[in-house]
Amino acid sequence: HVQLRESGPGLVKPSETLSLTCNISDGSISVYSWHWLRQPPGKGLEWIGYVYSTGKRDYNPSLRSRVIISVDSLNHHFSLHLTSVTAADTAVYYCARKTVAFDTWGQGTLVTVSS
Amino acid sequence: QSVLTQPPSVSGAPGQRVTISCTGSSSNIGAGADVHWYQQLPGTAPKLLIYVENNRPSGVPDRFSGSKSGTSASLAITGLQAEDEADYYCQSYDFRVNGAVVFGGGTRLTVL
Numbered sequence: 001h002v003q004l005r006e007s008g009p010g011l012v013k014p015s016e017t018l019s020l021t022c023n024i025s026d027g028s029i030s031v032y033s034w035h036w037l038r039q040p041p042g043k044g045l046e047w048i049g050y051v052y053s054t055g056k057r058d059y060n061p062s063l064r065s066r067v068i069i070s071v072d073s074l075n076h077h078f079s080l081h082l083t084s085v086t087a088a089d090t091a092v093y094y095c096a097r098k099t100v101a102f103d104t105w106g107q108g109t110l111v112t113v114s115s
Numbered sequence: 116q117s118v119l120t121q122p123p124s125v126s127g128a129p130g131q132r133v134t135i136s137c138t139g140s141s142s143n144i145g146a147g148a149d150v151h152w153y154q155q156l157p158g159t160a161p162k163l164l165i166y167v168e169n170n171r172p173s174g175v176p177d178r179f180s181g182s183k184s185g186t187s188a189s190l191a192i193t194g195l196q197a198e199d200e201a202d203y204y205c206q207s208y209d210f211r212v213n214g215a216v217v218f219g220g221g222t223r224l225t226v227l
């Protein structure tokens with residue numbers, strides 16, 4: 001079955017851009033929607049946005065001005081870029097596949113925003 | 116403040132039945148949006164537990180069930196086991212914001 005794995009820096013400075021990549025283990029990138037979510041330490045889940053292999057995408061309105069999610073179908077991965085980060089963006093970031101629901105998740109990667 | 120409201124915590128003894136509520140509004144659950152439930156064991160990623168109200172992915176025991184009525188949904192767990200101790204999240208979609216994904220704040224289940 002498909003596996004997802006997040007990768008990227010674990011530490012980002014305030015005001016800089018957080019960039020993460022999610023690698024998909026099989027070729028299903030053309031079939032489903034691919035999402036980023038996050039979970040601040042000790043808090044609940046927050047949806048960030050999604051992308052399809054066609055490039056169609058949408059974002060959480062609360063983050064829309066700072067988020068770009070892109071896809072690379074050839075190399076089976078999709079990426080998250082979050083600009084102008086602050087300490088409030090410190091969280092475990094998850095990538096996930098959505099069929100009817102979020103049925104496959106990456107293990108998550110902790111990103112800390114600190115100088 | 117989450118769009119969907121869950122109790123912060125519930126508890127039960129082994130073998131008992133517990134329920135976790137998820138209250139939304141006329142722009143999400145009440146408008147017919149699907150409801151899904153996730154289980155998050157300590158230190159791990161969430162796992163899909165129930166999808167579209169009351170469907171279980173392969174491998175999820177039938178001790179877990181879901182329901183929906185009006186603007187609310189519920190997750191029921193029967194025959195409570197120690198391994199069920201986890202955080203549980205409901206998830207739906209809000210039509211006021213173009214069908215954006217929304218979550219409940221999560222419920223911590225403690226098995227006494």
